[in-house]
Amino acid sequence: MVTPLLDHQAEEEVGAASNCLVSAERTLETEISGLSAVRAALKDGLAGPFQQTFDLIQKSMGRVIVTGIGKSGHIGTKIAASLASTGTPSFFVHASEASHGDLGMITEHDVVLALSWSGETQELAGIVSYTRRFKVPLVAITSRQDSTLGNAADIVLKLPSVAEACPHGLAPTTSALIQLAIGDALAVALLEGRGFTAQDFRVFHPGGRLGASLKTAKDIMHSGERLPLVAESTPMSDGLVLMTQRGFGVLGVTDELNQLIGIITDGDLRRHVSSNLLEKTAGEIMTRSPKSVAPDTLSASILELVNSLSITSVFVIEDGRPVGIVHLHDLLRVGVA
Known part of the structure; x- marks a missing residue:
């Protein structure tokens, strides 16, 4: 026979599990809406800047330098890795470390891709100033065209304003996802534009099961x-x-x-x-x-x-x-x- 106390505990556990799934579904729906907004933007105001960024990187004789801070920095490291592994030489420069010597990693032949959702990230000031001083092309990925970063950049990939999945609207969730998505879209477009093949891919992925699957x-x-x-x-x-x-x-x-x-x-x-x-x-x-x-x-x-x-x-x-x-x-x- 189930005691009233145990029965009450079981009901609480079921309720908690139900709330957990509702939260998960709400998060996914919010982030799907964010991705849909980016897709719609690509058919509108984002199309021109995206094409310009593609052309700029295609013609560049150097590397793509990706930079950012916080969650944007984490997303930036993944974008740099995706670009590098698909035929576009690229690496990540931490925005704070840039002002302590890492600016020497950037040359006038490179393209800098800077991520900041607000466009007002203080830690980016050093690297942005450096690109302006030495005429290094600067592409901004931000949600605000009229921000400090947006005004300084040569090209602005303005992402649509979207609701964060975080119920407080504070933790970067949807915003981080669509930054990653536009980075992936750029990497794949460059891959296809260069005619990068599976055999080319194998050169950069010789290890593990992926490397084995690319053997002929x-x-x-x-x-x-x-x-x-x-x-x-x-x-x-x-x-x-x-x-x-x-x-x-x-x-x-x-x-x-x-x-x-x-x-x-x-x-x-x-x-x-x-x-x-x-x-x-x-x-x-x-x-x-x-x-x-x-x-x-x-x-x-x-x-x-x-x-x-x-x-x-x-x-x-x-x-x-x-x-x-x-x-x-x-x-x-x-x-x-």
């Missing part, structure tokens, strides 16, 4: 004498020996031009089990038009293919000819699976 088929494939290949006329008695020796669980079947025309898997063998299996030829057993990948196919894409088809090996084809084979174990070995 030619990086991990087996080739040469390791390939389990037979001619269409090869007796299955010989084909099974080769299939066992190579250890990939498959045989590739080629024509007189060395084009891959079929594949033999364990499943094909089971479907053709009979007393005369060994007397048949590879051409009689094979499945035609097998799935294959190109040498530059990303390992992550190969993993998706083998998973979707429930297979363990796939041939790598160049100009119709098999040049390699990738096994599921190879994907495990490099860490993509």
Whole structure:
């Protein structure tokens, strides 16, 4: 039997959980509204400055120097990291440290991207003054065009005034999110404008699972004498020996031009089990038009293919000819699976 005290405690716990979810939903709705406001601004007054910033950075011979303080500074470090990892050389300079020697990191060839929601951040004074003195292009990300920062900047990315998710309207929540969003939009636009490819991305991300997923088929494939290949006329008695020796669980079947025309898997063998299996030829057993990948196919894409088809090996084809084979174990070995 539940005592009145325990019953009351249970009701309080349920009420607290309900309030927690209501708060979370309200926060997300508020921040979604903020993102929608930025999207609307991009179709209006923000479009021109955004294009100007894009063009400025595209033509720059230097780096993008991102700066800010507080929450804007934290967002700035992420924007700098995103730019740097997607082909736009960039780093973060702390606004306070700038006035204590770090201004020497900035050259006249750079572009400074300064974040301040109010545009009145005192700690930015040193770096803003430095850009004006040495004619370093200054782009402001702020909500106030007529602020000290806005008036000093060459280009102002004026973000719309939005409600903070904080019920007191004090903690930067929605404002920080839309600063990050406009930074991401700029980084992606520059990435696409430069034609930055997945292979370029790999150069800056060699480690971890991401680095593994950016390896290509030619990086991990087996080739040469390791390939389990037979001619269409090869007796299955010989084909099974080769299939066992190579250890990939498959045989590739080629024509007189060395084009891959079929594949033999364990499943094909089971479907053709009979007393005369060994007397048949590879051409009689094979499945035609097998799935294959190109040498530059990303390992992550190969993993998706083998998973979707429930297979363990796939041939790598160049100009119709098999040049390699990738096994599921190879994907495990490099860490993509």
